[in-house]
Amino acid sequence: MNFDLTEERQMLQDSLRRFLRDKYDTATRNKILESDTGFSADIWNGLAELGVIGALFTEDQGGFGGAGFDIAVVFEELGRAGVVEPFLDTAVLGGGLIADLGNDDQKAHVEEIIGGALQVAFAHGEPASRYDTNRVTTTAKVDGDNVVLNGRKAVVVNAENADMLVVSARESGDAGDEDGISLFLVPADAKGITLQGYALLAGGRAAEITLDDVTVPSSARLGEAGKAFKAIEARVAAANVAICAETLGAMETACRLTRDYLMTRKQFGKPIGTFQALAHRMSDLLIEMEQARSAVIVAAGHLEAGYKSRESHVSAAKNLLGRAGRLVAEDSIQMHGGIAMTQEYELAHIAKRIIMSDHRFGDTDHHLERYIAIAAA
Amino acid sequence: MDLSYSDEEKAFRAEVRAFLEEKLPKEMSDKIRKGEELGKAGQEEWHAILNKQGWLAPNWPQKFGGAEWNAVQRHIFEEEAAAHYAPRIVPFGLSMLAPVLQKFGSQEQNDYWLPRILSGEDWWCQGYSEPGAGSDLASLKTEAVLNEEGTHYIVNGQKTWTTLGQHANMIFCLVRTDKAVKQQEGISFLLIDMDTPGVEVRPIILLDGTHEVNEVWFTDCKVPVENLVGEENKGWTYAKYLLTHERTNIAGVGFSQAGLTAVKRIARAEMAGGKPLMENPHFAARVARVEIDLLAMSTTNLRIVSKAAAGAAPGVESSMLKVKGTIIRQEINDLARRAAGAYAMPFASEAIEGSNLALPDPLNAGPVAAQYFNNRKLSIFGGSNEIQRQIIAKTTMGGGA
Numbered sequence: 104m105n106f107d108l109t110e111e112r113q114m115l116q117d118s119l120r121r122f123l124r125d126k127y128d129t130a131t132r133n134k135i136l137e138s139d140t141g142f143s144a145d146i147w148n149g150l151a152e153l154g155v156i157g158a159l160f161t162e163d164q165g166g167f168g169g170a171g172f173d174i175a176v177v178f179e180e181l182g183r184a185g186v187v188e189p190f191l192d193t194a195v196l197g198g199g200l201i202a203d204l205g206n207d208d209q210k211a212h213v214e215e216i217i218g219g220a221l222q223v224a225f226a227h228g229e230p231a232s233r234y235d236t237n238r239v240t241t242t243a244k245v246d247g248d249n250v251v252l253n254g255r256k257a258v259v260v261n262a263e264n265a266d267m268l269v270v271s272a273r274e275s276g277d278a279g280d281e282d283g284i285s286l287f288l289v290p291a292d293a294k295g296i297t298l299q300g301y302a303l304l305a306g307g308r309a310a311e312i313t314l315d316d317v318t319v320p321s322s323a324r325l326g327e328a329g330k331a332f333k334a335i336e337a338r339v340a341a342a343n344v345a346i347c348a349e350t351l352g353a354m355e356t357a358c359r360l361t362r363d364y365l366m367t368r369k370q371f372g373k374p375i376g377t378f379q380a381l382a383h384r385m386s387d388l389l390i391e392m393e394q395a396r397s398a399v400i401v402a403a404g405h406l407e408a409g410y411k412s413r414e415s416h417v418s419a420a421k422n423l424l425g426r427a428g429r430l431v432a433e434d435s436i437q438m439h440g441g442i443a444m445t446q447e448y449e450l451a452h453i454a455k456r457i458i459m460s461d462h463r464f465g466d467t468d469h470h471l472e473r474y475i476a477i478a479a480a
Numbered sequence: 481m482d483l484s485y486s487d488e489e490k491a492f493r494a495e496v497r498a499f500l501e502e503k504l505p506k507e508m509s510d511k512i513r514k515g516e517e518l519g520k521a522g523q524e525e526w527h528a529i530l531n532k533q534g535w536l537a538p539n540w541p542q543k544f545g546g547a548e549w550n551a552v553q554r555h556i557f558e559e560e561a562a563a564h565y566a567p568r569i570v571p572f573g574l575s576m577l578a579p580v581l582q583k584f585g586s587q588e589q590n591d592y593w594l595p596r597i598l599s600g601e602d603w604w605c606q607g608y609s610e611p612g613a614g615s616d617l618a619s620l621k622t623e624a625v626l627n628e629e630g631t632h633y634i635v636n637g638q639k640t641w642t643t644l645g646q647h648a649n650m651i652f653c654l655v656r657t658d659k660a661v662k663q664q665e666g667i668s669f670l671l672i673d674m675d676t677p678g679v680e681v682r683p684i685i686l687l688d689g690t691h692e693v694n695e696v697w698f699t700d701c702k703v704p705v706e707n708l709v710g711e712e713n714k715g716w717t718y719a720k721y722l723l724t725h726e727r728t729n730i731a732g733v734g735f736s737q738a739g740l741t742a743v744k745r746i747a748r749a750e751m752a753g754g755k756p757l758m759e760n761p762h763f764a765a766r767v768a769r770v771e772i773d774l775l776a777m778s779t780t781n782l783r784i785v786s787k788a789a790a791g792a793a794p795g796v797e798s799s800m801l802k803v804k805g806t807i808i809r810q811e812i813n814d815l816a817r818r819a820a821g822a823y824a825m826p827f828a829s830e831a832i833e834g835s836n837l838a839l840p841d842p843l844n845a846g847p848v849a850a851q852y853f854n855n856r857k858l859s860i861f862g863g864s865n866e867i868q869r870q871i872i873a874k875t876t877m878g879g880g881a
Binding site: 228230231232233234238257258278279299301302303304305309311369370371375378380381429433436437440441443444445446447451452454455458459461462463466468469471472 | 609619640688689750753766810814821822824826828842849850853857859865869870
C-alpha cells in the first residue's frame with residue numbers, strides 16, 4: 104500500500120495550488136462571479152497552459168493523465184480555491200465523451216479542448232429526469248443523411264460559453280430505457296437551438312436549452328446509434344469523482360477558515376475555540392474530513408475498475424461527501440456566526456460550492472439508493 | 481387534559497381566517513409564497529391593513545391601542561397568517577421596542593412613540609450587536625457621554641447586523657454610559673433618530689445576495705436626553721426583558737407548517753425514476769420524520785403558550801423552543817432544496833424584486849437554495865443556539881454548568 108501521490112501528480116498539485124493561491128483570491132473570484140460570462144478567460148487559459156486540462160485526458164487521447172487520481176488531484180485544488188470555471192463540463196464530461204466515443208474527425212476537437220481554445224457543454228439532464236441518467240425524452244429522428252433533434256434540456260452548465268454541445272437524444276425505446284440513447288456533437292449556434300441562460304447560486308452559469316428541429320448530419324453522432332448509455336454512465340462516474348474531490352477541497356478550506364476563526368475571535372474574554380461546545384464540534388468536522396478524504400481516494404482508485412466496483416465506490420463517495428459536506432458547511436457557518444453569512448467573506452462562496460455539489464449527478468439520497476441497488480444486483 | 485381548542489378559540493380562528501381571506505391582497509401573498517421580497521412599501525401596506533383592523537399590535541395592552549390577545553390567540557393568528565402566506569409583521573418597533581417602553585418608558589415617551597409605531601410613521605431598527613460584541617453582548621463599546629449642559633448624549637461607535645436598518649428612521653440602541661463598573665451595569669437604552677448628523681448606514685450583502693442587514697456607524701451624534709429610556713445604566717435589564725419578547729413565536733411553527741406544505745408540493749411536481757419524488761420512500765421518510773418532529777414541537781409550543789396565556793412568564797422553555805424550532809425550520813429548508821434537484825442550482829434570489837421571472841422554475845419552487853442559505857441565520861441571531869443551550873444548562877443545573 105502506498106497513499107503518496109506519484110511525482111508527476113505531486114508536481115501538478117503543487118503548481119496548481121501555487122497558481123490559484125497567487126491568481127484566484129477572493130476579490131478576483133467575486134469579480135468573476137458577478138461577470139456576464141461567469142468565468143475568466145485569463146484563468147482558463149492560464150490553467151490550460153499549466154496542463155490542468157491535459158491532466159484530465161489519457162495519453163491515447165492526447166493528454167497526460169485521465170485516471171481517477173489525476174481527476175481527484177486537479178479537482179481537489181479547484182475546490183480548495185472555490186474555482187467556478189467549467190473544467191468539469193468542458194473537459195471531464197463534454198471533452199471526455201468526445202474522446203471516448205468520437206471518430207478521428209470528432210476527436211480532433213480534444214486537442215483544442217486541452218489547449219483551452221474550445222468550450223463544451225453536456226446537454227443531458229431534462230426537466231423530468233432529476234438524477235436518472237437513463238431518462239432521456241429528447242428525440243433523434245433520422246432523415247436521410249441527417250438527424251433531427253427535438254426536446255428540452257435542463258440546467259445545462261456552461262451552455263452559453265460552449266462552442267459545441269454534446270446532446271443526448273433517444274433514437275428508440277421508452278423514456279427510462281438504457282438502450283436507444285445516442286449522443287450528438289452539435290455546434291452551439293445550430294439553427295433551432297434556443298438558450299435561456301442564467302447565473303448559478305454557487306457560481307458559473309447554465310441554460311435551459313430548447314431543441315426545435317435541430318438538424319445535424321449523421322456524422323455528428325458520437326459512437327454507435329442508440330448505444331451511448333454505457334459511455335455516459337462512465338463519464339458521469341468520472342464527473343462524480345471530480346465533484347467529490349472538489350467538495351473535499353472546499354471542505355478543507357471551510358475547516359481551515361473555521362479553525363483560524365475559532366482561534367482568533369474572542370468573546371467573553373477568550374478565543375471562542377476554547378469553549379468546549381465549539382472545540383468538540385471542530386473536532387467532529389476534522390474527523391469527517393478524514394472520512395471524506397478516504398472516500399474520495401477509494402472512489403478515484405476504482406474509476407478504472409469494473410462496472411459494479413466503480414459504480415458502487417463512486418456512489419459511496421457521493422453519499423458520504425453529501426453528508427459530511429453538509430455538516431462541514433453548516434457547522435462552519437454556525438461556528439463563525441454572522442460573519443459567515445456575508446457575501447464578501449470567503450466561507451460564503453465555499454459553503455455554497457459544497458452544498459450545491461449535492462445537486463449535480465445525484466444527491467446523497469440518490470447515491471444511497473444506487474449503492475443499495477448495485478449491491479443487490 | 482383536552483387537546484382541542486375551545487369554542488371561543490375556534491371562533492377566533494374563523495374570524496382570523498375570514499379576515500385574511502378578505503383583506504390580504506393576493507399579489508402580496510403570491511409574493512410571499514414565491515419567496516419574493518415585499519419591500520418597504522409592501523410591508524407598510526400590510527401593516528396599515530392590520531392597523532385598520534386593530535390587529536397590528538397583538539401583544540400590546542388595549543390602553544396603548546393593542547389587541548391584547550392572549551398567547552393562544554397570538555399563536556392562532558401566527559399559524560393562520562403563515563398558512564395564508566401573509567407577510568410577517570416587522571417586529572422591531574411593535575414587539576421589541578414597544579414592550580420596553582410600556583414597561584420602563586415615561587408617559588411622554590409612550591404618548592409620543594407608540595402611536596407613531598402603529599401608524600407606520602416611524603420604522604424602527606435594533607442597535608444591539610457590535611463587531612466585537614455578538615454572543616458576548618454585554619461587552620459592547622458604543623459609548624454615550626452626557627454633554628456639559630446635560631441636554632444631550634454624544635454617541636460614538638458602531639452597531640452591526642442591523643436588520644432592515646436601510647428602511648429605518650429610528651434605532652433603539654444599547655450604549656455604554658459607564659465604563660468604570662461591571663459591564664452589565666454600565667449600559668443604557670437610548671432612542672436615536674437616524675437622521676441625526678453623524679449616523680451612517682452601510683449595507684451588508686448576505687450570501688444569498690440579499691440586503692437585509694447593515695452596519696450603523698455613530699460619529700459624535702447628539703441625542704437629546706429625553707431619548708433615554710428608563711434609568712441610566714439600567715439598559716441591560718431592559719434588554720433582557722426585551723429578549724424574552726424577541727423569543728415569543730421564536731419556534732416559528734407557522735413558518736414550518738407552511739414550509740412543509742411547500743416541500744410536499746415541490747416533491748409532487750418533481751419526478752424521480754418516472755414517479756413523483758413524494759412517492760420515493762426515502763424522500764417520504766425524510767418528510768415524515770420532520771413532520772413528526774414538528775407535530776411534537778408545535779405541541780410543546782402550545783403547552784408553553786397555554787401556560788403563558790395563564791400568566792406565567794416563559795423561562796427556559798423559550799430557549800428550548802428556539803433551538804428545536806430553528807433546527808426544524810432549517811431541516812425543512814434543506815428538504816426544499818433537495819426536492820428541487822438540479823433546479824435548486826439557478827441563482828434565484830429574493831435580492832431583487834421580480835428578478836426571478838426569467839429563471840426556469842418548472843416546479844414553482846421559488847428560490848429554495850437561497851432560502852436554505854439565508855435561513856442559516858435562524859440559529860445564529862436572537863441569541864445563537866449555543867447561547868440558548870448555555871442558558872438551558874445554567875438554569876437546569878443550578879449554575880453548576
